[in-house]
Amino acid sequence: MKIVTIIGARPQFIKAAVVSRAISSFPDVQEVIVHTGQHFDTNMSDIFFEEMCIPKPNYNLNINGMTHGAMTGQMLEKIESILLAEQPNWVIVYGDTNSTLAGALAASKLHIRVAHIEAGLRSYNMNMPEEINRILTDRISSVLFCPTEQAIKNLYQEGFKQFPCTLLNCGDVMQDAALFYANKAKCPDFSLPEHFILATLHRAENTDSPERLQSIIAALEEIAREMPVVIPIHPRTRKKLQELNFDFKQTRLQLVDPVGYLEMVHLLKHCSLVATDSGGLQKEAYFFKKYCITLRTETEWIELVEQGANIITGWKYEDILNSYKQLKHTTKDVFSSPLYGDGQAGHIIIQELQRIDS
The missing domain is CATH 3.40.50.2000 (Glycogen Phosphorylase B;)
Incomplete structure (x- = not known):
């Protein structure tokens, strides 16, 4: 064959x-x-x-x-x-x-x-x-x-x-991949806080809208007052922030260059929470038993929402902050079901x- x-x-x-x-x-x-x-x-x-x-x-x-x-x-x-x-x-x-x-x-x-x-x-x-x-x-x-x-x-x-x-x-198949690569994770070449939120932001509906992009970044900046936020920043997102005159020197966010998959596995294993508009990362957060805030208005992975592992917030400042407050102290174990x-x-x-x- x-x-x-x-x-x-x-x-x-x-x-x-x-x-x-x-x-x-x-x-x-x-x-x-x-x-x-x-x-x-x-x-x-x-x-x-x-x-x-x-x-x-x-x-x-x-x-x-x-x-x-x-x-x-x-x-x-x-x-x-x-x-x-x-x-x-x-x-x-x-x-x-x-x-x-x-x-x-x-x-x-x-x-x-x-x-x-x-x-x-x-x-x-x-x-x-x-x-x-x-x-x-x-x-x-x-x-x-x-x-x-x-x-x-x-x-x-x-x-x-x-x-x-x-x-x-x-x-x-990504569940298979997570199991295979979990022990091959690579520490990235930048320092990481002991506890941090892993965030990614790249979808056009968020980055191409100044209102949405500024709202999401402002919410992550506010969250970073309590817990460091590490963002491997997509080139498109960096460019859009530059166009909005974002102050890269004064931000509380830890903005780093994009990382490879093995470095991302390391970040997933060691972070406290995930915030993302990526489809795949929502799922990978579950593989590594991390709660996820999804910066979109819908998801393909509805079972994660039903399981209580994922909250769909959209792009609005207050919704993102409320979801963070809801998840930061939760101790409920929702990761035992073999969804994938x-x-x-x-x-x-x-x-x-x-x-x-x-």
Whole structure:
């Protein structure tokens, strides 16, 4: 059985590495990895692949820095050529990027079966390009590997029971990754307080709105009066703050350069609380038993909210402060439920593809 894996960003490499490690234990399964280059990342050096135990891509398309349509169109054309040459049994795509949609479209038009990992997630915010990508990819996939029961329910509500596809809750590959990398965490090259809040802020709806950005930063500044706030700051966020004449010298926030995944694991293991507008970090906070304040008005990971591990605050100053006050003294243990599987998602995925292929 031959699998072509399509990925386009560093987080997708980490997810795909879980499945690649599973594939290595199946001698009759061959994997060909295609990196679209969607998110150009200077940190993805040879050292990155060695440290992360990630196989290097067989193809690198170097497609980035364009509009969504132009990027997706070029990816579609080049991925189609690769699929015609490789003739795989399956194409695996991850999550919700333009690379995901382009890979799924190219495969489906060639009548090659698509397996979508992280299927069924919904924020119900159609202003997000990711929401469009994940909905379209789900609809043209042959197997939908869902990370949670909520994702399965979302697909049932959209009528997927009637479609010619397989739905399976395999658990979350990022749970597998968290377990694998927990002991490989790297201490970052800056000093950390004994107790601190880990915050990230990068989504366009927050950074492109001066009102939202200033409100969130003001709330984090106020929280930093009580507990240090460490922010690996996204280049877009730094640029937007500069445009607002933010005083980087006088801020109470500890602003640091972006960190790699192993450094982020270290920060997650040692922080007291997480505040973020990232989808993935909400979930990773749960993996490392940390409460999370989500600086958005919705989340794909609704089970975290229902479990009491995550509070959706949006961007308003008072809402953020109230959520911090609610969580800072809580002692309730909400992290014992296996919401995301038992760390065997990678093996479940390959076993299922083999079962279907047999």
